[in-house]
Amino acid sequence: xxxxxxxxxxxxxxxxxxxxxxxxxxxxxxxxxxxxxxxxxxxxxxxxxxxxxxxxxxxxxxxxxxxxxxxxxxxxxxxxxxxxxxxxxxxxxxxxxxxxxxxxxxxxxxxxxxxxxxxxxxxxxxxxxxxxxxxxxxxxxxxxxxxxxxxxxxxxxxxxxxxxxxxxxxxxxxxxxxxxxxxxxxxxxxxxxxxxxxxxxxxxxxxxxxxxxxxxxxxxxxxxxxxxxxxxxxxxxxxxxxxxxxxxxxxxxxxxxxxxxxxxxxxxxxxxxxxxxxxxxxxxxxxxxxxxxxxxxxxxxxxxxxxxxxxxxxx
Numbered sequence: 001x002x003x004x005x006x007x008x009x010x011x012x013x014x015x016x017x018x019x020x021x022x023x024x025x026x027x028x029x030x031x032x033x034x035x036x037x038x039x040x041x042x043x044x045x046x047x048x049x050x051x052x053x054x055x056x057x058x059x060x061x062x063x064x065x066x067x068x069x070x071x072x073x074x075x076x077x078x079x080x081x082x083x084x085x086x087x088x089x090x091x092x093x094x095x096x097x098x099x100x101x102x103x104x105x106x107x108x109x110x111x112x113x114x115x116x117x118x119x120x121x122x123x124x125x126x127x128x129x130x131x132x133x134x135x136x137x138x139x140x141x142x143x144x145x146x147x148x149x150x151x152x153x154x155x156x157x158x159x160x161x162x163x164x165x166x167x168x169x170x171x172x173x174x175x176x177x178x179x180x181x182x183x184x185x186x187x188x189x190x191x192x193x194x195x196x197x198x199x200x201x202x203x204x205x206x207x208x209x210x211x212x213x214x215x216x217x218x219x220x221x222x223x224x225x226x227x228x229x230x231x232x233x234x235x236x237x238x239x240x241x242x243x244x245x246x247x248x249x250x251x252x253x254x255x256x257x258x259x260x261x262x263x264x265x266x267x268x269x270x271x272x273x274x275x276x277x278x279x280x281x282x283x284x285x286x287x288x289x290x291x292x293x294x295x296x297x298x299x300x301x302x303x304x305x306x307x308x309x310x311x312x313x314x315x
Contacts, residue, residue: 001185004084004104005048006030011174012090013047015111018178019088020055024185027082028058030075032093065100079103086188088181089143098145106189108143111177113170115139115155117203120148125170127206128160129231130213132223135159136169138177140184142195147205151195156180162254165233209236216240216249218265218314222282226252229284237290240265241315243306250296251287259283265314272300277314 003026005016020026029052037044045053052059062075080103087108089096101108114124116139121127128136137157144150156176160169184190209232216225216238229238229252237248255276262268262278269276274285290296291306 001025001085001188002027002083003185004028004030004079004082004087005052005090006087006092006094006096007048007090008032008046008093009091010047011113011170011177012092012111013051014174015088015090015178015181016048016051017055018182019185020057022182022185026055026057027084028060028078030060030062030092033061033063062094065094065097067097067099076100076103086185088185090177096143101143101145109153109181109184110141110143110148110150111181112139112141112148113173113177114206115157116141116148116152117198117201119204119206121206122208124206125173126166126209126231127204129164129166129169130227132227133160136173138173138180140177140180149198151197153184153190153195154180165230167234214239216314218277219280222254222279222284225279226254226284229286234296242308242312246292247314248290248296249286250289253285253287255283255285257283263313267308267310267312267314270303270308270310272303274299275308 001024003019003024005019005026007016008031016029029048031046031048034043034045049059060075060078062071063069065072065075076099079100084104086106087104089108090111096108114128115137119127135157137155139155140153141148141150142153158172158176214232214236216228218225229249232238233250237250239246239248241247259278259282264278264280266278267275268278268283274287276283276285288296288298289302
């Protein structure tokens with residue numbers, strides 16, 4: 001099939017490569033413009049752009065596809081001339097208006113990292129972990145103008161285990177989505193079958209991650225703090241305050257030891273294996289941490305440079 005691929009992060013790169021390896025003709029790749037990154041603010045190419053360039057594919061990077069934006073006209077005309085059979089959209093990050101959705105002969109298919117209608121929106125993987133969901137998955141959706149409201153061609157379920165964090169679940173779902181889109185496009189559209197409309201009930205929105213989402217409230221139950229920390233591990237990292245500095249916390253585990261009367265945020269045990277911190281109910285162990293401007297350190301190494309004493313508190 002003649003495909004236009006639209007995606008930006010590593011999650012999308014996996015599907016792009018799978019489509020090429022399956023023999024599809026990717027006539028163009030759309031990805032977000034290069035962004036300044038790091039202390040030097042050097043322009044950084046997206047993972048999708050790097051992969052597309054390696055494969056020798058045409059790359060388009062419009063700042064917007066809104067018809068009112070000056071860059072949308074040339075991009076729209078280019079898409080018309082390419083005459084794709086279908087557009088595959090994976091975590092592209094830009095709004096795709098109706099005029100673009102209507103261009104491909106068979107429309108646009110989105111690979112979404114949740115079981116729709118739960119966790120529509122920008123951050124479905126993080127939100128599912130933070131909410132304590134035990135299952136998520138991939139939905140292959142025929143796109144329409146609403147936010148992740150289109151009918152679903154296929155879904156693939158994926159358990160969320162207690163040892164999962166954002167990275168491990170992200171990687172499994174990226175591979176699941178790549179296999180799913182290759183299977184779907186092998187015979188598309190499927191004969192005698194239509195995509196299933198989403199249920200009007202159970203819609204939950206996965207809003208973009210904010211700084212507030214990252215701040216640990218130690219008065220919450222340990223299970224909630226545990227889910228919060230692993231939802232943002234390894235990036236961007238859940239944060240607390242200690243010794244007048246912001247500290248990122250990683251590798252959380254629920255603590256099974258006996259808990260004496262302690263205030264939320266109070267440190268009740270310190271060892272090279274981790275720092276045990278009391279929560280509103282129960283406690284968790286933090287196995288790795290990162291100071292401002294530093295790198296992530298396992299707790300044994302972290303404690304060598306910053307002594308922590310039982311009875312001190314995270315805020």
